[in-house]
Amino acid sequence: MNGRYWKLSCLIAIVFLSYLGVADAKEVNWVAINPALKDATFVKDRSECIDCHETYVMGYERTRHANLFKYRGLNRVKVGIDCETCHGPSSKHLKEAEKLQTTPGAVATTVSFKPKAGLTTTQKSSICLQCHENGLRMEWKGGLHQVSGVSCDSCHYVMERRSDRALAINEDVKKACYQCHPDKKGQTLKASHMPLREGKMECSNCHNPHGSSGQKMLKTASANDTCYTCHAEKRGPFIWEHAVVRENCSNCHDPHGSNNPGLLNAKGPFLCLNCHQYGGHVNMPRYNRSSNPYGQGCVNCHNRIHGSNHPSGAKFTR
């Protein structure tokens, strides 16, 4: 590396480190979300909320959030307790309680996640990220869902325990994904599919919907690493590698579902012919060839198509 690049690298490093020096602690700007909250203060007494919202809170009491607040206090949250952590300071709201009950159409001075409140997805997410900008959510910001306008409450419902885990909007967690990805739902209904519709898998087995350093929001560094999670036998490495397999399983398989056996992108022989069109061997399925589309097509002979560990396995027949 010549001197000019060194100087440029050092300059970038200095700028970056200076930037870190003014790193931003995450706090919610409640007034920006709802200007009416100006001068409102945190009451820090959940019993005040229960006076009016008892029925609503009954469902909430069985959630993990409620239990964490109740038993551990969640001391990383600097503001409010329980309800106020997500709905903002409630001093003004308590004063208007009587008016809200007697005046139809009166607007509450609080932060509501209901559609009519008109919160942007960024505003909604900023409230959740007070506590959740960690773990699987570390790459939420800048992730595909965040920039596409998805907010936390698109998939999660925190006021009631509807799913076994993750407070999803539905008992069947996949339905959260299918709201925006009906094409993928359609694929899982095809003849060859993974056991999603049988309830043995979820989309989140492979994808991290909160953002990921993997491509296509996959949980691992490469697509193949994701597949090896359940198909460790295909990990190898093998003496004889099939390049297209080593590069990406989805070169041949569609993991979301297919009408071809084995989740293949195309019917047996034709899939292979995408790459293997040459003379001297089959370049079209023919009547007198064992690679005819009976049985498993080309794989009738080239049975170790994912890679072979046999000394005579150069063509994956052993």
Add this chain to the structure above:
Amino acid sequence: MYKIICSFFVILVFLLTVGLMPVMAGEEEGRIETSGDIKVGAQQIGNNKTNSSKFNEYRDIKDGFYLYKFNLEGIDTQTGRYLEFRGKDLIRDDQNIILRLGSYGTWGLEIEWDETPHLLSNKAKTPYNYQGNGLYTVPATAGVDMTTAGASTTKDTTVSNYLNSYLHSTDLGTQREKGRVALTYTPSPQLKFKLEYSDERKEGTQITGTPIGDRPPRTMNTQIPEPVDYHTRDLRFDAEYAGEWYQVQFSYLLSDFENDVTSLTWQSLFYNPTAGNYTTVEDGTTDRTYSTYGRIALYPENRYQNVALSFGVNLPLDSRLTATASYGLMEQDEDLLPYSYSTLTTNWDSTSRLPRQKADAEIETTMFNVDYTINPIDRLNLRAFYRYYNLDNNTKTDEWYYVTSDASSNTAGGTAVNNQRKNLAYGYKKQNFGLD
């Protein structure tokens, strides 16, 4: 028998759950809050619904008593200790049972048992009998004269008559059984550790093509059930620190795959003792010798390790920088089979002819990902990213003879130098960068 043991296990854990609650509560009355629900019933499947294996491809629906779901929860209202016991499709081949206990915000233990069937066919037939250890034999061979290459009506009739006599039903499908234990510990709201171990067995059979002979039309093809006896053990450790404005994560994964059946050997059902194990090419001049047994190498045992470090920081102007670096190592060093099951006149059945005796295969993967995103004004997101992925294949390269599907390539039983192959260690590098 297994299902009975399993049902006892479920009842035992259920009783243990109920029994633990008073212990958690001490003597104090009303300290424990419990809730639960159970859904049971009976099933009757309509006529012919199970004719297709697709009906029960990944599930186990059958006539009789059905314990669809149960859920039992308890919490100590003074300490915040909790216990959950859930189950679904109990005493079926697709059952799932989870036991969770812990203390909110401090520690948690999760124990899970999960089963997943994969039924591939319920009408499969084969003349082969499994002898164990990856060996399939036939009660008698069909006796097809293969000295003349190519298909013929006579050959087809011989095989057809043979199959009519010897075909019998066989199972085709696999069953996964996975146990998982995960322990999380949160000493402070900022710091979290997780240790997880899973142990999965996958057993059964799947279909595979089994050719003997050098290439079409001289290849003698069959399809037989390939034994599946996999054992995968994963150990994962995660540590995380989430500060006010930055987060750091570390993870380590060790995955160990074992295959209890490392090769598949089958008897050629076409063999004709009178005609011998020779065949000819189309010009009728060059003979091929083929083995009366074929053998393929099944998936080798392997080990994988991965270590990853992630970092995220919030910066001014509502911006954020995240970076992840990971390193993976795949290793496989299985003992190699010889070139052929049979000697084929020149000891191709000896591993001494191999350039090396073990696979000595290794792949290293390196990934680095950095994202910078900024939201300067509402509804405007800008993102800059760089991603580097390198797959470095360190598998040793050698020159190997190519003995085609347990058949010699010429009358001398030899394989010429021009029939050698070199195993190339395929690897690649990818870089993606851009602005969104």
